[in-house]
Amino acid sequence: MNESQVPWIHTPLPGPKAQALLEREKTWVSQNYVKDYQLVADKAEGMVVTDMDGNRFLDFAAGIAVCATGHCHPKVVEAIQSQAERLIHFCNIPFYYPKLVELAERLAPLAPGDSKKRVYFGNSGAEGIESALKLARLRTGRQKIVACFGGFHGRTVGALSLTASKSAQRMGYAPFLPEVHHTHFATCYRCPVGCDPESCEVECLELLEKTLFNTIAPPEEIAAIVVEPIQGEGGYAVPKREFLDRLTEIAREHGILLIADEIQSGFGRTGKMFASEHFGFEPDILVLAKGIASGMPISAVVASDELMQWRSGGHGSTFGGNPVSCAAALATLDLLEGGLVENAARVGDYLKGKLKELAEKHECIGQVRGLGLMIAVDLVKDRKTREPAVELRKKVLRAAFEKGLVLLGCGASCLRVAPPLIITEQDADIGVAILDGVLTDA
Numbered sequence: 381m382n383e384s385q386v387p388w389i390h391t392p393l394p395g396p397k398a399q400a401l402l403e404r405e406k407t408w409v410s411q412n413y414v415k416d417y418q419l420v421a422d423k424a425e426g427m428v429v430t431d432m433d434g435n436r437f438l439d440f441a442a443g444i445a446v447c448a449t450g451h452c453h454p455k456v457v458e459a460i461q462s463q464a465e466r467l468i469h470f471c472n473i474p475f476y477y478p479k480l481v482e483l484a485e486r487l488a489p490l491a492p493g494d495s496k497k498r499v500y501f502g503n504s505g506a507e508g509i510e511s512a513l514k515l516a517r518l519r520t521g522r523q524k525i526v527a528c529f530g531g532f533h534g535r536t537v538g539a540l541s542l543t544a545s546k547s548a549q550r551m552g553y554a555p556f557l558p559e560v561h562h563t564h565f566a567t568c569y570r571c572p573v574g575c576d577p578e579s580c581e582v583e584c585l586e587l588l589e590k591t592l593f594n595t596i597a598p599p600e601e602i603a604a605i606v607v608e609p610i611q612g613e614g615g616y617a618v619p620k621r622e623f624l625d626r627l628t629e630i631a632r633e634h635g636i637l638l639i640a641d642e643i644q645s646g647f648g649r650t651g652k653m654f655a656s657e658h659f660g661f662e663p664d665i666l667v668l669a670k671g672i673a674s675g676m677p678i679s680a681v682v683a684s685d686e687l688m689q690w691r692s693g694g695h696g697s698t699f700g701g702n703p704v705s706c707a708a709a710l711a712t713l714d715l716l717e718g719g720l721v722e723n724a725a726r727v728g729d730y731l732k733g734k735l736k737e738l739a740e741k742h743e744c745i746g747q748v749r750g751l752g753l754m755i756a757v758d759l760v761k762d763r764k765t766r767e768p769a770v771e772l773r774k775k776v777l778r779a780a781f782e783k784g785l786v787l788l789g790c791g792a793s794c795l796r797v798a799p800p801l802i803i804t805e806q807d808a809d810i811g812v813a814i815l816d817g818v819l820t821d822a
């Protein structure tokens with residue numbers, strides 16, 4: 381390795397400057413998350429993150445699937461800078477400003493479905509989910525909400541009431557919102573009802589239709605079903621198309637609204653603008669955040685004119701849709717529409733193919749799945765039992781970091797491969813070669 385290469389690791393990790401910062405962090409910063417390894421980012425550009433000691437890492441995480449256009453894309457930086465010089469904040473509750481309107485005009489027509497849409501802007505994914513829940517309850521006059529096991533929708537109390545991916549996220553915070561019920565998702569690699577995905581008839585939905593509807597959640601009292609078209613935190617689980625088809629039929633039959641949480645799967649990550657498009661899924665409410673503004677905080681809730689009707693003063697957010705984030709989102713959209721969505725599809729296929737080749741070599745890879753650049757490498761103790769290899773995942777994440785590859789986990793034991801959408805085939809090859817070495821050593 382030499383200095384011009386990426387990755388380039390020239391100190392023990394974390395290096396001395398990072399170590400010193402970690403000491404201060406331990407003293408002063410809320411310790412609410414155990415990290416898999418200690419990467420202290422100083423700066424980043426494109427696919428490369430540089431730590432405080434000058435070590436350079438190849439980024440297969442993009443924050444957590446956020447920096448869609450790569451780090452500090454010059455067009456995004458320029459949009460942020462020029463907006464910051466002009467207008468940083470002017471609250472959207474009592475006032476107006478052009479960037480928010482421009483972004484709504486661009487976003488609304490992109491949402492799946494033919495109806496004319498409107499957009500509500502917030503700051504974060506969880507806030508978008510809260511807004512969608514409020515809208516669904518307001519417009520249906522119903523209270524109950526159904527979400528899926530394995531789903532992650534955020535950590536504010538309303539969103540957390542839906543979240544059911546890891547008990548650690550909920551432990552200690554009860555009681556949650558009443559009238560929230562959970563049903564199965566089509567996590568086909570480990571089918572929750574023991575079916576063979578090749579021949580199943582989405583029996584996983586019987587919990588909703590046969591049990592919940594007939595016992596504690598009559599469908600006429602359900603305002604909305606909230607679903608990630610591809611589960612994120614739950615392990616990048618890609619459902620059978622029939623699952624979302626049947627869910628749609630059920631919802632339409634009973635006047636239940638469908639809320640698609642595309643906070644992680646949206647904005648080009650799966651090789652289409654929204655993951656819903658892969659399945660012909662047309663939710664009533666679409667919730668977006670993460671990749672939308674290349675790292676600037678903003679979320680968007682998109683729904684039809686007919687649905688997006690609040691009582692005057694009935695909802696709002698001081699910072700929601702702030703001008704600088706809107707400018708970053710507009711620049712992000714230009715780049716996505718200018719080729720990055722296609723790149724995600726093309727390099728995503730290439731990368732998934734290479735990871736599948738790794739699976740032929742390493743017994744510990746149970747499955748490689750995903751769409752576009754939303755790929756999971758599911759590590760197992762045994763391919764027959766598919767028992768998650770939790771400790772191995774920890775080891776692999778740490779070892780990859782030491783070799784200069786930034787990876788995160790998702791699900792019980794998956795490696796989450798979610799690089800920026802600017803990734804090239806050459807970047808993919810470098811990442812896969814590192815992973816190959818790490819898996820061989822592990």
Ligand SMILES: Cc1ncc(COP(=O)(O)O)c(C=O)c1O
Nearest residue numbers: 504505506532533534612643644
């Ligand atoms: C699918 C999904 N929904 C909601 C959220 C919550 O978003 P935020 O952390 O911005 O509140 C996340 C974040 O990981 C997510 O992946």
